[in-house]
Amino acid sequence: MAAMMSLCRNFGKVGLSNRMTIGNPCLAALSNRNKTFLENRIVPSSQNGVKKFTVNHKALAETSSCKSADDHTRLWTIERSLALSLVPLVPSAFMFPSAAMDYLLAISFTLHAHWGLETIVVDYLRPKVVGPALAKLGVALVYGISAFTLGGLFYFNYSDVGIVNAIKMLWKL
Amino acid sequence: MALLRTIIKNSTQAKLLAAAPVKSWQPAVTASTFGMKSIEANRTKPLTNENFEDKNKRLQRPISPHLTVYKFQSNMALSITHRFTGLAQNGFIYGLALGAMTLPASFPYYLGLLEAAHIPLVVLAVKVLIAFPFSYHLVNGIRHLVWDTGYSLTIKGVESTGYIVLAAAIALALYLTSL
Numbered sequence A: 001m002a003a004m005m006s007l008c009r010n011f012g013k014v015g016l017s018n019r020m021t022i023g024n025p026c027l028a029a030l031s032n033r034n035k036t037f038l039e040n041r042i043v044p045s046s047q048n049g050v051k052k053f054t055v056n057h058k059a060l061a062e063t064s065s066c067k068s069a070d071d072h073t074r075l076w077t078i079e080r081s082l083a084l085s086l087v088p089l090v091p092s093a094f095m096f097p098s099a100a101m102d103y104l105l106a107i108s109f110t111l112h113a114h115w116g117l118e119t120i121v122v123d124y125l126r127p128k129v130v131g132p133a134l135a136k137l138g139v140a141l142v143y144g145i146s147a148f149t150l151g152g153l154f155y156f157n158y159s160d161v162g163i164v165n166a167i168k169m170l171w172k173l
Numbered sequence B: 001m002a003l004l005r006t007i008i009k010n011s012t013q014a015k016l017l018a019a020a021p022v023k024s025w026q027p028a029v030t031a032s033t034f035g036m037k038s039i040e041a042n043r044t045k046p047l048t049n050e051n052f053e054d055k056n057k058r059l060q061r062p063i064s065p066h067l068t069v070y071k072f073q074s075n076m077a078l079s080i081t082h083r084f085t086g087l088a089q090n091g092f093i094y095g096l097a098l099g100a101m102t103l104p105a106s107f108p109y110y111l112g113l114l115e116a117a118h119i120p121l122v123v124l125a126v127k128v129l130i131a132f133p134f135s136y137h138l139v140n141g142i143r144h145l146v147w148d149t150g151y152s153l154t155i156k157g158v159e160s161t162g163y164i165v166l167a168a169a170i171a172l173a174l175y176l177t178s179l
Helices: A002-011 A025-035 A057-061 A073-095 A099-124 A132-159 A163-172 B002-019 B052-058 B074-102 B107-116 B120-148 B155-178
Strands: A042-047 A050-056
Touching (some): A050 A057, A073 A163, A099 A132, A132 A163, A132 B074, A163 B107, A163 B120, B107 B120, B120 B155
Antiparallel strands (some): A042 A050
């Protein structure tokens, strides 16, 4: 019980901590930009007292790749929260079925599947390998598929038996 | 005397900088290590504008082998299975949505068709094919969430939780199929 509570408490803590900026000069420069006045000179950086590399934070933060870099933390945390909420949601949808549960399940499944599919596409359709056009097209297709899936599942819930009932009927065969 | 010292200082400096050209970082051993002031201390632009990837392409450098030489391990298999089962479920809900939008009749009708075919093996196969991806992805997903809090991120932890996940996933899949 105590372990579960500490697990839940730690869940919200992960984010762009100092630990995550190790080895990533862009993130280190960005987090420095947010905190302190950037000096336009080589500054030694140390993580946990161990000197990693020296870098000119201001110049690095002004490169185009750093300027377009983003802090993915908030979206990442939302993704994990959704995944965590899905664990009790699915059994309870089967134990307490209702139309609202069907729609909630449709939204949660589609959102979780969308983020997963987008991760896969971004991982494998890399611009350096397939070209920038195909990479962008892949991500656009993922959005299209997810939108269509959400619409289709809503239509199924509305005009047909609904997700939970469909699975129950299939299982009764 | 001062002139001689300046000449020596500059030549050693030049040698050090030639050996390790500065881009946006400096190596651990620099001129300053020897108590000398580096002339590159206030560099604000990289030496060239060439991208790392473009330079490698230009020099036609071969890529080191990776997938073909890395030892196959259990954690690799579990990870890629997590991705595949997620993708499979993606296919299920997409198929359900597609069927709902395009097929003319309702779901119970098609279920009746499947029942009328009287092939219990097909029904069992369908159940297993739905139950196993769901149960494996669920249990391994919990393992991923545990990792995201920082626990069990050790080699032993990954290995042992991996075996637990495999056993639990198979057990849960069997249970769900039998329902």
